[in-house]
Amino acid sequence: LHITNRYAECKGTPREKMAEALDSTGRAVLLSAITTIIGFISLALTPMKPIQTVGYSLAMGIVVVYVMTMIMVPNLTMMLDLKKPSHPPPKAFVAAVSVPINWTKLTLSLFLVAMLISAGYSRPNVEENVDLLEMAPEGVGAVDKMKTYSTEFEAGQPGFLLIDADVSASPEIFNTNFDGNDPYSKLVGIEELEGKCNQVNQTTAVSIVFLMKAIAVGVDLDGDPINEPIQDNEFVPDQIKELSAIIFDREVSGNGSFWWSLAALDQQPSGGTESQNFLINVFYNSLTLEMRNLFISEDYKQSLIYIDMPFMDVKSTENAVSQIDNYAQQDTGxxxxxxxxxxxxxxxxxxxNNLVVGSQWTSLLFALLFTVFTLGLVFRDIRYAILTTIPVAFTVFMQWLVMDQGSVSLSLVTVMIGSILVGVGVDFSIHIANRVKELGGSIDAIRIACASTGMSLTEAVTVTIAGMFCAYYIPIPAIAPFIDVIIILLILAAISALILLPAIYSLLVKANISLTGGSGTMAKAAGLRRTLTREQGDIMDATLVMDSQDVW
Structure with a gap:
């Protein structure tokens, strides 16, 4: 866009017009490509592999786009000989640029207040929240079933607690060499921790004790073997026979869990521990090896409590995990x-979530610093490079206000906004800064550069937004808020380049601080052109450019 628009403004043959267009905008286009690559490649500094892949892919894409642009656009433009009717800058751009030039301090104050509101008020309101299901595509059967499973069964985020406790049991009920290991007391401690975890909202905990409570022990007692010998014995008094009939002439059957049986044995004054060991050993052997190893290690020294909870936002998940960790650190039993x-x-x-938040600042700082460094090398003026980057920094600061007003949380997707803005948004400032420097850095140069470049920036923003709109068709819920924020911030980036940047330049010029230096700048500002003769390579003549065209 910038090359073709500049070509249409030039006079002469197609080759001459293209040479002038590339001489004027070529450096700005190269700078735009480099700074965009810097913004995207900064995503590779994050510790998240998916974000790194996005950064590498976008950076390589910009390299390809730049190469194809510089090869195809000049040739196609000269072949078609694009012509554009000469007209003054649109009144809207002239009026917009006049505001920061005439009301410099007021303009800067308004931008500063907006930035402080965003950083001071809106930033704490932006939630750092990763919702995994929000980043899953809609309309996919497996994803929909997972959402249903998560909601109805309160599950989907499995985890476990690793318990260090010896729960081994001896198979000998009369063990004279009993070593004092009491697996039941350890299991009571595990049950206590399991119960506490089940009290956490939307959390389900399951341990080996859960199986002991679920598996029943059948009890079937018949008193006939005792009662019949008593009744058949003629030497037994009738009173004893009647008492025996009352006590033993019956059958008793019932069911109780292994855990109930262990609890009953624990009430015995003696022999309870040995009996519990025996019963626990029976329980272990009643399980298949695969089932037993799900809960207990082969040496019985460690066991697991399985914890499950539904897919929730990170804040709710963090609250549940914090409670469980707190219970796990207590001396259970x-x-x-x-x-x-x-x-x-x-x-x-x-x-x-924590890595996402931390990496955002790392990648953003890298993008800003290397953008300033690159601009400083090309412009050969670090101060001018910093000034050119200020509108981009303002736009980055405004992301919190936009996200807060739109109730957009910081996620794996939105964390890339800052770096992308640096890469894309700095282009607007570069083209204006390059034109201001080219025209001499005066107030008139600022006004002309901003007004004449405004249409190209508008076209660039419009095309970029049109491309962004295609992303709305991606069936991932987390993409839409990301696109909303990017579109709004791209518009803000263009506005800050057209309003904030000329305000900064005007403030320095009005304070008699030169934006650019050197004799070349003075010559351009005075309407002079330096020519170097072939015969006298060491002599420079300053001649007045009598036929200089208006910058349009």
Whole structure:
């Protein structure tokens, strides 16, 4: 757009017009490509592989686009000999640029206030929230079923607590060499921790004790073997026979769980521990090896409590995990049962969220610093480079206000906004800065550069937004808020380049601080052209350009 628009403004043959257009905008186009690559490649600094892939892909895409642009656009433009009717800048752009030039301090104050509101008020309101299901595509059967499973069964983020406790049991009920290991007391501690975890909202905890409670022990007692010998014995008094009939002439049957049986044995004054060991050993052997190993290690030294919770936003997940970790660190049962912190999907989600927040600042700082460094090398003026980058920094600061007003949370997708803005938004400032420098850096140069470049920026923003609109067709819920924020901030980036940048330049010029330096700048500002003769390469003649065209 910038090359073709500049070509249409030039006079002469197609080759001459293209040479002038490339001489004027070629450096700005190269700078735009480099700074865009810097913005995108900064995403590679994040510790998240998906974001790194996005950064590398976008950066390589810009390289290809730049090469194809510089090869195809000049040739196609000269072949078609694009012509554009000469007309003054649109009144809207002239009026817009006049505001920061005439009301410089007021303009800067308004931008500063907006930036402070965004950074001070809106930033704390932006939630750092990663919702995994929000980043899954809609209309996919597996994803829809997972959402249903998560909602109806309150599951989907499995994890576990690793318990250090010896729950081994002896098969000998009369063990004279009993070593004092009491697996039942350890299991009581595990049950206590399991119960606490089940009290956490939307959390389900399952351990080996859960199986003991679920598996029943059948009890079937018949008193006939005792009663019949008594009744048949003629030497037994009738009173004893009647009492025996009352007590033993009956059958008793019932069901109780293994855990109920262990609790009943725990009430015995003696022999309870040995009996519990025997019964626990029977329970272990009644399980298949695969089932037993799901909960207990082969040496019975460690066991697992499985924790499951539905897919929730990170804040709710973090709250649940924090409560579980707090229970896990407590001395459960007072019998030496120790537990690790929660391990699993929920914990990983929280760590991902923390990495996303931390990496945002790293990539953003890298993008801004290297953009300033690159502009400084090309412009050969670090101060001018910093001034040119200020509108981009303003736009980055405004992302919090836009996200807060739109109730958009910081996620794996929106975390890339800052770096993308630096890469794309700095283009607007570069073209204006390059034109201001080319025209001499005066107030008139600022006014002419901003007004004449405004249409190209408008076209660039319009085309970029049109491309962004295609992303709305991606059936991923988290994409739409990301596109909304990007579109709004791109418009703000263009506005800040057209309003904030001339205000900054005007403030310095009015304070008699030169934007650019050197004799070449003075010559251009005075309407002079320096020519170097072939005969006298060491002599420079300053001649007045009598036929200089208006900048249009």
């Amino acid at each position: 007072g019998v030496g049962v120790t537990s690790s912190k929660l391990i699993g999907v929920a914990s990983v989600t929280i760590e991902v």
